[in-house]
Amino acid sequence: MTVINEKTKISERKKDVVITVRNLKTYYTILGGLFQRKIGYVKAVDDVSFDLYRGETLGLVGESGCGKTTIGNTILNLVPATSGEIYFEDDRIDNNFTQDFRKKIQMVFQDPDSSLNPRWKIVNIIGEPLRILEGMKKRREIRKRVLELLETVSMKVEHLDRYPHEFSGGQKQRIVIARALACNPEVIILDEPTSALDVSVQAQILNLLKDLQIQFNLALLFITHDLSVIQHIGNRIEVMYLGKFVEEGTIDDVFYHPTHPYTKALLSARPTFDPTTRSNRIILEGEVPSAINPPSGCYFHPRCPEMEDRIGCNIEEPKKISISETHHIWCQPFKNGKKF
Amino acid sequence: MEHESLTQEPEKKTKSKESDNVIKNIFSWIINNIKFLLIPASRLDDLTFREREYEMKISKRKFIRRLKSTLTILGISIIFFIVTLAVFAPWFSQYSFEHLAGIHTGMWDPPSPEHPLGQTNLGRDILGRMIYGSRASLTIALPAIFFSLVFGVIFGVIAGFYGGWPESIIMRIMDIFLAFPGLILAMVFIYIWEQRIEYIMLAYGIIGIPYYSRLIRGSVIQARELPYVQAAKVAGASNWRIMFKHILPNCIQPVIISFTFDIGGIILSLAGLSFLGFSDPQLIEWGNDIAEARGHLYDAPWGAMWPGIMILITVLGFMLFGDGLRDALDPRLRNL
Amino acid sequence: MTLTEKKEIIEENRKNQMKSAIKEDSNLLLQVKNLKTYFYTEEGIVKAVDGVSFNIYKNEVLGLVGETGCGKSVTALSILRLVRSPGRIIEGSIEFNNINMLELSEEEMRSHRGNDITMIFQDPLNSLNPVILAGDQVAEVFLLHQEEELNKILDVHLLERDKLVQELKELKKEFKENKEQLSETEKEEFKVKIKDFKKKIPKAPNLKDVALEKAEQIIKEVGIADAKQILKRYPHELSGGMRQRIMIAMGLSCTPLLLIADEPTTALDVTIQAQILDLMKNLQKKFDTSILMITHDLGIIAELSDRVAVMYSGNIVEYATAEDLFKNPRHPYTQGLIGAIPSVEKKDKKLTVIRGMVPNLIYPPSGCRFHPRCTERLEICDKIKPRFLEIDDRYFIACHLFDPEYKESPKYQWDETEIKESYKV
Known part of the structure; x- marks a missing residue:
């Protein structure tokens, strides 16, 4: 199945939204002083809205500290949302996250070493959601199901009774994926699933994820900082900077026609084999500002190479500008009225 | 193998065959299961020879190999000796x-054929009192320390996991306990209650709680941020399950080491208390004996010497064992 | 001819080949020959580096690329002789500027380390001391390695100051002599003049001040604008990119001949990584240093390196100029590695996967270490270790496929089940 086919399918069944996020804000309070009072907020996620469709892969891309992981954690209710709404199909889940939704939304973590309990056997690790969420009691039944799951991620029967430290990084990540699949979820949130792995192992995991997505019709929320990975596996992409989206669109939109200056810089910063792309590289100056005291107006303006051409970057909040039906950016208009 | 038993019952499989074979099969199944449980390498059918060898080496290396230093073995033998004395006291003493x-x-x-180590002021046999004294030490030390271990771990895990005000309340109470020297606090407790063995145990049990809860709280605070705890939350586990099934097994190690130490x-400080x-004056206890003999160090040195040696050996045994255990469990040494 | 004899001849051949392969070159800076570093652990001997040979030329960037646990970091540590026990360098030679590093005493080695050869590490937070100011840490490098030079600068500073002090004295003398003749207002004016002059005279500098001054210079050099501010901060107050810049500053402070960079950008974000790589490129030209760049990211290697060495399981399997290697990788492992990187062209296809797992370094596979995972495997591959041959101009490869002697060996027929199994790891 080619990606283009899949994409058209997604646009056909627009209604088939699995997760809807509307105006989500997640702030962490900073405690300080002698009596641990609130002295400020870190705006980890600041007014973000998106939809996740059935069977698609949505990439959340950004540098470390831009809040992409927080979005995942907020959807899973590991972190309370400050304001905004999250829906699973038609049910609101941000204030009422029951065990039923836990079954439907699962997560794969970044570091396979520490996301498996070192003192537990694999069968118990993968069996834990079965035991709690599916209410399976019989040991035999659980072992049978775990074995099935292990086989879907290409692992063998003798791995059942081993401990995590006996596996390589790639195998551990397969186990984590198997655990996420245990309760037949509809959405899997993948938090940098391959960044701790080697390139060749990463390729295995990415292939596996693609297969599983087709097999189980999964919606994947793929959180990563690696643009090449999301280009390979994703259908749509959201680029984040300091808790806000700066650009969203299909993979083709964003990778072939990047419009926001940050996306452009991000794309050109990738090390490549191709010497031609190297010559017109945009190297951003400075570093990501702190999310406690973000800059005024557009958060990106102190580093923006195109600020000269725009109006009101340091005063106004950026506006959502539609470039096509699927492609949007949050930016300021050009001074000379040029269109994007 | 375990996984065979998962898909098909071994008994069922053997029923159709002859009775000889049945016994053989059951026997080999049991052997396989035992092997499976005890030797990790036998869990893997299709490992190559080299890998199997490597696997065997790893499992051998684990733990027991580390415990094999001379001093640790000495410690274990001493503990074994003391425990044997305590359990079979009537058989050892005439x-x-x-x-x-x-x-x-x-x-x-002085020592005589009837009393090989001499007699006390009331004409009691010192050897017999040494043997029975091990009972008192162990029966007070072990329950007391279990008491503090259980409650210390519960409080520590709760404080570490929840943080915030539950932590503040629990840990401040612990701090108050820690502010008093242990022996003095024990004396106060015993003075308030009664000089009886149960109360001594309880006193020591209470004194030990803050140490254990401090110890485990630190590890829990570290562990609760780890992704596997998040994973357990995603799997829908309740807080209690996360605390005591997911986190605790990973944090119990320093507690076990400290336990043996x-x-x-406690045996030492019990002797001090006596x-x-x-x-309890009714108790046959090494510390009691030293207290009685302290006025006769010149004319009857055996009265204080033997209980002193017993305390020394016992404490040394537990310390050596604790030391060896720490070396064996230390993660820094594991990957050498 | 018995098998052992044959093996001996092969070994002999291999050694000869290696000698001829590594040609004498006037530009040669570092020559590593048949380096073997083993770790003697409880489980067995970990052959982390097993016969590695490569050269680094002056003003060149060599990229050493490989997956986790292939021995690339151990190679770097071996060059600096920083391998800790249970590890030991058991064989080979490391010639740096025609000095064999393995024969130097620890004392002599220390004078080279941080002076001629420096290293920057992956995690800049852990390699900086958290309780010492960043500036002091940079200054310390100067104090350790360039005391003479610093003393010279200090002398100059002191002489200048002495001159000023002398002038002040003369001024005071003049004032005393003319005291009676001057009016009150003139007196006042003179006093102010003396006061101003006093202010001009700096505090007597010590060696550390001079070192800090130099530290400020070098920190400016690595693209930190407000160097003075940064000098007075602790490492935890700096961002990751800033810390790595400080590390690079420390590395370059003594204008070393060779800078070893062990995954310098792995802990950084893409945009910061681009900054740091850009900086390293510029500084390499400016300082005329050679760089040994160790990374797992082929993209970074392609950007920065003149030459690439691909490592697999303790061996170098391919060693060539970056241009040649990326244009036409020949070793099946390198091909697999490049094929596994997601890119635009592979969008609709599956990524090529190198099947199987990285082998255990205690019991590595016989013959070519890559043979259990190799798609192009020949019958001979599991029996004889491939030679490290120069098949083209400055293109070295360790693979039987390119060895004229074994090229003709029949292709190994993979079993269906064997392939299936090997994918399942």
Whole structure:
């Protein structure tokens, strides 16, 4: 199945939204002083809205500290949302996250070493959601199901009774994926699933994820900082900077026609084999500002190479500008009225 | 193999065959299961020879190999010796408990064939009292320390996991306990209650709680941020399950090490307590004996020497074992 | 001819080949020959580096690329002789500027380390001391390695100051002599003049001040604008990119001949990584240093390196100029590695996967270490270790496929089940 086919399918069944996020804000309070009072907020996620469709892969891309992981954690209710709404199909889940939704939304973590309990056997690790969420009691039944799951991620029967430290990084990540699949979820949130792995192992995991997505019709929320990975596996992409989206669109939109200056810089910063792309590289100056005291107006303006051409970057909040039906950016208009 | 038993019952499989085979099969199944449980390498059918060899080496190396230093073995033997003395005291001693606690002739008599280590001021046999004394030390030290371990771990895990105000309340109470020297606090408790063995145990149990809860709280605070705890939350586990099934097994290690050390410590401080006269006078106890003999160090040195040596050996045994255990469990040494 | 004899001849051949392969070159800076570093652990001997040979030329960037646990970091540590026990360098030679590093005493080695050869590490937070100011840490490098030079600068500073002090004295003398003749207002003016002059005279500098001054210079050099501010901060107050810049500053402070960079950008974000790589490129030209760049990211290697060495399981399997290697990788492992990187062209296809797992370094596979995972495997591959041959101009490869002697060996027929199994790891 080619990606283009899949994409058209997604646009056909627009209604088939699995997760809807509307105006989500997640702030962490900073405690300080002698009596641990609130002295400020870190705006980890600041007014973000998106939809996740059935069977698609949505990439959340950004540098470390831009809040992409927080979005995942907020959807899973590991972190309370400050304001905004999250829906699973038609049910609101941000204030009422029951065990039923836990079954439907699962997560794969970044570091396979520490996301498996070192003192537990694999069968118990993968069996834990079965035991709690599916209410399976019989040991035999659980072992049978775990074995099935292990086989879907290409692992063998003798791995059942081993401990995590006996596996390589790639195998551990397969186990984590198997655990996420245990309760037949509809959405899997993948938090940098391959960044701790080697390139060749990463390729295995990415292939596996693609297969599983087709097999189980999964919606994947793929959180990563690696643009090449999301280009390979994703259908749509959201680029984040300091808790806000700066650009969203299909993979083709964003990778072939990047419009926001940050996306452009991000794309050109990738090390490549191709010497031609190297010559017109945009190297951003400075570093990501702190999310406690973000800059005024557009958060990106102190580093923006195109600020000269725009109006009101340091005063106004950026506006959502539609470039096509699927492609949007949050930016300021050009001074000379040029269109994007 | 375990996984075979998962998909098909071995008994069912063997029923169709002859009775000889049935026994053989059951036997081999049991052997396989035992192998499976004890030797990790036998879990893997299709490992190559080299890998199997490597696997075997790893499993051998684990833990027991690390415990094999001379001093640790010495510690283990001492503990074994003391425990044996305590359990089989009537067999080792020619005198009964009642006789050893009674009053007889022969005040501070030197060693003789009937009394190989001499007699006390009331004519009691010192050897017998040494043997029975191990019972008192262990019966007080072990329950006391279990008491503090259980409650210390519960409080520590709760404080570490929840943080915030539950932590503040629990840990401040612990701090208050820690502010008093242990022996003095024990004396206060025993003075308030009664000089009886149960209360001594309880006193020591309470004193130990803050140490364990501090110890485990630190590890829990570290562990609760780890992704596997998040994973357990995603899997829908309740807080109690996360605390005691997911986090606790990963944090219990320093507690176990400290546990063995503390047994020695408690025996020592129990002797101190008895020496100061705060112990149960009915008890046959090494510290009691030293307290009685302290006025006769010149004319009857055996009266204080033997209980002293017993305390020394016991404490040393537990300390050596604790030391060896720490080396064996230390993660820094694991990957060498 | 018995098998052992044959093996001996092969070994002999291999050694000869290696000698001829590594040609004498006037530009040669570092020559590593048949380096073997083993770790003697409880489980067995970990052959982390097993016969590695490569050269680094002056003003060149060599990229050493490989997956986790292939021995690339151990190679770097071996060059600096920083391998800790249970590890030991058991064989080979490391010639740096025609000095064999393995024969130097620890004392002599220390004078080279941080002076001629420096290293920057992956995690800049852990390699900086958290309780010492960043500036002091940079200054310390100067104090350790360039005391003489610093003393010279200090002398100059002191002489200048002495001159000023002398002038002040003369001024005071003049004032005393003319005291009676001057009016009150003139007196006042003179006093102010003396006061101003006093202010001009700096505090007597010590060696550390001079070192800090140099530290400021070098920190400016690595693209930190407000160097003075940064000098007075602790490492935890700096961002990751800043810390790595400080590390690079420390590395370059003594204008070393060779800078070893062990995954310098792995802990950084893409945009910061681009900054750092750009910086390293510029500084390499400016300082005329050679760089040994160790990374797992082929993209970074392609950007920065003149030459690439691909490592697999303790061996170098391919060693060539970056241009040649990326244009036409020949070793099946390198091909697999490049094929596994997601890119635009592979969008709709599956990524090529190198099947199987990285082998255990205690019991590595016989013959070519890559043979259990190799798609192009020949019958001979599991029996004889491939030679490290120069098949083109400055293109070295360790593979039987390119060895004229074994090229003709029949292709190994993979079993269906064997392939299936090997994918399942």
